[in-house]
Amino acid sequence: MKEQKAWSFNGFLGLLLILIFMALATFLLVKEIVIPGILLLIIGVALASGITVAQPNQAIIVTFFGSYVGTIRASGLWLVMPFSIRKSVSLRVRNFNSVKLKVNDIEGNPIEIAAVVVFRVVDSAKAMFDVDKYEQFVEIQSETALRHVANKYPYDVFEGEGYSLRSNSEEIALELSRELQERLSVAGVEVMEARLTHLAYSTEIASAMLQRQQAAAIISARSKIVEGAVGMVQLAIAQIEQDGIVVLDEERKAAMINNLMVAIVSDRSASPVINTGSLY
Structure with missing residues (x-):
């Protein structure tokens, strides 16, 4: 038609x-x-x-x-x-809010996901005669496309590079819109926008994934701290040698590097020990 x-x-x-x-x-x-x-x-x-x-x-x-x-x-x-x-x-622009779907991402983790679809009818003959109740057709195809897109990507990327549902919301929205348009063209419907409105881990694994995210954040922060500490130690030793304040041999230099690294990298404030020498 x-x-x-x-x-x-x-x-x-x-x-x-x-x-x-x-x-x-x-x-x-x-x-x-x-x-x-x-x-x-x-x-x-x-x-x-x-x-x-x-x-x-x-x-x-x-x-x-x-x-x-x-x-x-x-x-x-x-x-x-x-x-x-x-x-x-009706040729008016309409919204469809999907229910929260429980699906598995590409890694098999159960997640909760939902989306909003903005659409309108552009071919009334197709909408009336090619499908039975095009509003229900839009709802079912929207949920099917949302499940398919969610199964293709991980919830989050912890190691390496690549798209994820959480970090690449714009790319995921574009792909969801394209897939929906392919599915809904038979009904004479134009998809104007499709965007995720809810994304979360399922309750049974939410606490474990939160710990994993916290661990990844701590490792990343520690890497930055160590990188900065090495730079600070290098600058400190170079400045001491340049000004000639103290002549450091290799053993004292190693000890100073060790003390500075411990003081800078430690997550607790350093407690200095003052050496006053021997009384006898």
Whole structure:
């Protein structure tokens, strides 16, 4: 099916024609001119059956004895094919909020995920005739696409590089939109945006994954601290040797490096020990 424009005539002029036919039919019947009067009356009733109203951002689908005649998109009062059946389809932008789905990511970790899909109907004929209840079709296909995308990526990347559901929200949203568009094109629906609204580990593994994240953060922080400590020790020894404050041999230099590294890298404040020398 493909949307096409239906024949339509200005509804106000159509009402005027209906009134003229009705008036002529009444006049002829009063004058006992029966057959022409009845014909004009039938024509007036037939035209009256074709009067329809189209609201803004609403498509009127016209069918005549089971055949698709066309679609009216312009709002207003219209006269269409008599004795036809008209059904309306909303062209407004709509949101669909999925429920929280429990799925497994690519690593097999159970996660909770949900998304919002912004869509609108762009082909009323496909939406009405190619699928059964396109609103439900959008809901089911949205949840199916969300499950498929969630199964392709990990929740988070702890080692190495690559996309993850948590860190690459924009890329995930674009891929979800593309996959949804492929699935919903058959229903004449345009996906304007699809974005994750909820993402979390499932309750049974949430505490373990939190500990893993904390451990990764501590390791990363320690790496930065050690890197900075090495630079500080190098600068301190170089400054001492340059100013000639103390002449350090290799043994004292090693001891000083050890003390500075312990003081800087330790997560507790250093407790200095003062050597005052021997009393005897």
